[in-house]
Amino acid sequence: MTSSHDNDDGLVQIHSRQPQKTQAELEKEKWQEAHRLACEGNRKKYIDPKTGYSVMTELLHKRRGYCCGNACRHCPYENENVGVSPEVKKANIERGKQRRKEIEAIEGQPVWADDDDEDNYSD
Incomplete structure (x- = not known):
């Protein structure tokens, strides 16, 4: 969306207005960035910025070897x-x-093990 108006000197200024992001969009950007950084660091989990919960990265899902059917956020198996x-x-x-x-x-x-992780996970 853009708008324009005349200046005192006769020049037209054009203003571009970006649509405001919703709270959900802002939160999604945060966890997407946390996921990206975790994967770049070859990490299997990251902490969700909003909830503080540990979230499995796509890397760990791949190592697990199957879709669990729980509609996971980073499922590489297309939630099959x-x-x-x-x-x-x-x-x-x-x-x-x-x-x-x-x-x-x-x-x-175990595929769940992180180098500095003491948590034990099972399914």
Whole structure:
């Protein structure tokens, strides 16, 4: 949106008005930035700026190996298990858990583990 008006010297000034962002948009920008920084640092989690909760990054979701069906914010699996039948969800999760076990056997540690993290997570 723009507006214009004449100056005393006869020149026209044009003012551009940016639409105001909603509170939800501002909050989303904050957690998107927190997520970006965490991923750049190869972190598996970050702290949500609004709630203070620990949030799994896309990196950790990928390492987990499957969509849990909980409509996670950074799901790299396009939320494939959200709203599907219990049978399909169970089959997808079992396949993902098998992949995760293979990764853990190779790396010798749980996929949930962060270098400086004492929390224990399970599913």
